[in-house]
Every structure is written in C-alpha cells, then in structure tokens.
Amino acid sequence: MTPPTPPVLRFDGVSFAYGGGSGPPVLRELSFALGAGERVALLGRNGAGKSTVARLITGLLYPGAGTVWVGDWDSRGRRPEELARRVGSVFQHADQQLFARTVREDVAFGPRALGHDAADCDRRTAHALDLLELAALADEHPYDLPPPFRKLAALAGALALEPLVLVLDEPTAGLDRGLQGRVARALDERAARGTTLLVITHDLGFAAETLDRALVLDAGRLARDEPLHQWLVAPGRLAPLGFVPPPLVELSLALALPGTPVRAAAVADALAARCREP
C-alpha cells in the first residue's frame, strides 16, 4: 500500500469575517483537503464566500480562526508574493492587470518576479503560451487584444508560475466556446502533471467536462463535498443554489442512460450503444 500523499491545500476549521473580524461571518469552520492533481469545482450562489476562499489561499486575507495550509506552509505570516511560489491565481477582472509591452513579457513577469533565471523564465513562458495557443499573439501589445484574449494571457501568466495549486475565479466567463476549450485543455494538461485545480465557476457544462470533485458552499458553510458527477445528477440539488443542470446532464437523465454520463464523449458513447441495441 502506498502511503497517502499529504494534501497540497488544506482548510482546517477556517472561519472568516471582513472588517477585521467584526463583520458578519462569511466563512464558518470550513474544512477540506485537496491532493496533488485533483480537479475541484468550488460552487455556490453569489455571496456564498467563494472569492473569499480564493483570497485566503493567495494570502490576500488571513483566517480569523483555523488554518489555511498550502503544502506545509501555514498561510498566516506569509505575504501573497511569497505564496505565489506555490499558488497561481486568476481573479475575476484579470484582463485589467496586464501591463507589459507584449503578451510574452507580461506572462514572463511572474517567473521573473520569483527570481527564476532567464532560460527557465523563457521555457515557462513559452510553455504557458503554447498551452493556451497564444504563441501567435505573443508579440502583440496586450491592450491591442480583445478582453477575452487578455483574460487568456492573464491565465498564461498564472500557468507560467508552475504552481502546486491553481485557483481560478470564473476563468471561462466572457469566453466563447472555442476559447473555453483552450482553457479546458490547458487545465487538463496541468492537472495531469500534478497541479491541483480549484476552479470557481457558474458554468456547470465547463465544470462537468473538466473537473471531478464538487465543493459546494452555502452561506459560508461547506454544504457538500462529493464527486462532481454525483452532485450534477442528483435531482433537486442544483436549483436551490441557483444552478440550471447542463443540457447534457438533462439529456442523460431523461434518456436514463446507464451510469448517467455527464461528459460529451461519454454521452455520445452511451447513445451510440443504445442505437446498436436491437
């Protein structure tokens, strides 16, 4: 038996309130642990506390009670620029953070700031640009690109950090299907190489294709922690949180496909199998 690998990210009884702890509680005794390469969706209605979780992981906020562990680092007492060695993050308005003269320089900013040598920075940057199919745009000025591409460039900047954990707040919002596909493929590749993904999203179709586990927040409490597939197909779970089931899940349920697949390829296989039945 292999010993269990220690978690990459762990919330241990984390509570939080804004206003230096004097505001209303936003997170209440949150506990969960994510292992290497796990692909996790952080779900919940607006105001549930998802972005606050992301800010606690990046060190922009510190817990009022409990501990946030990033590997063997207690987040408390570590500044965001230090945690950036282990945590890559993209926030909601990421398209507004670019500043360098070219997309390539901007993507290289993180690795440089962390002190990696020139060759290593070049390699990381080129790889991140490749993953998101941005190589052709690498020498453009970021602000000559439309916002969705800027958002991809910001994501490339986080990928170039090659962190243990990627924390992404609504990475597909505002992207068309084609660009969403690029994000999905890039995240697939990273997770396959061991990066842990924590993705805040309202796009359940995207989540179903890309992620495996659901953490559901409800008013600052962890309401569910289960396989995403199981959460998606359980009747009555989605609507109270303001979610609509993705069309493929509805189809899968309506046709009572065996195993209730939720990913496009699996649904297609099940349909093909059904067509072959006598």
Added chain:
Amino acid sequence: MRRLHPFTLLALAAALPLLAWILPAPRGALAPALAAATLAAAAGPRRVLLPALLTAAPLWFFLFILHGVGGMLVFGVRLTAMIASFVWLVAVLPPARLVEAMVAAGWGAPSAYLFAATLSAVPLLQQRARRIVEAQRCRGLSPRGSPLARLRALRALALPLVLSALHEVDERALALETRGLGAGHRRTPLAPPPDSALQQAARLALLLACGLALAWRLR
C-alpha cells in the same frame, strides 16, 4: 460644508491649489496647503485627510530623491495642496449635485455629466488600484524593497490603472448615449441646489484673490 452651493465648493477646491502654485513656495504656499488640509480634516480626519496624506507621501519621497530637501519642500507643499483639495472636493460634493447645478446654470447635460463622472470615478479607481496591486502581488510582485524595486512596482500598477480609467470614461460616455443624454438635449433639473448672494460674492473674492496673487507675482 455640504450645504454650500456646488460652485462654491468647486471654487474653493480650485482656488487653493492655484494659490499654492502662484504664491512663492514653500512659505507662501504653506497657507493654502494648510487651508486645504484643514478642509480635508473637517470633512473627516480618517476618511478624507488620511487618504490625501497617504497619496501625497510617496510624491514627497520621489521629490526628495529627484530634487533634494529644497525641491521636495517647494513642490511637495504645492502638490499636497492640490491633492488635499481634490480629495476633499470628491468627499463633500456628490457628483449628482454638481450635475444639477451645472445644468441649472445652462451647461449641456453631457458635458456636465462627463465633468462629474471624473469626480465620481475616483473611489472606483481606488478600488481598482487595490485590485490591480493584489493581482500583481499574487504574481510575485513585492511592493517593498529598494527604491528601484518600488519604481518597477509602480510601473506594473500605473499602466493598467490608467488604461482601465480610460476604458471607464468610454463606458460612461456610452451609457450616457444609451440613456438619451446625447448631445443636443436639455434637461430640466429637478431640484436646483440653493445659491446665495453671499456665496456668489465669496466665489468672486476667490477669483479676485487668485488674480491679485498672480499680478503681484508677475509684477
């Protein structure tokens, strides 16, 4: 203060920095700078004066690096008067009131609105600046360290902020058009804010003071 007519507030906020630039620095400029700081303190020591001083502080630092103590005092006092007046104006003058007053005085709604939008954009820009700082720190940017490192950090923050501010103005102008506030319309203000002969006289006096100071300096 908030009861004063918007134009009176505007005249004060314009006259103090003007005087600070016209009068000999640092000694002559000290009075208007102190007046601006006093106004800011009266409007709220923590909410108004503190942000103004925090904004001015790094400028003093850069002035010291560039010009030494003498230059720092000469320009620092003047810049502080400017910043304190502006932050004070933003705090005491709700943009909607300014628009009303300008329209009542015969300005076109679009120009009045754009002018006021500049004021109302300030808190938004502060929030955005904070967001940009945070995003860059999460990519490893350290806001501490040597003056050179800080200068580099400033570059990583300044461009996104300026560009997003321009974008903001664009969006506001667009929102204006779609609400039928395009050029050529004249709207009747619902509640023109009160003005008084005393306030008109005060505004005239401020204008005269600036003119006299200028004449005296150019003499």
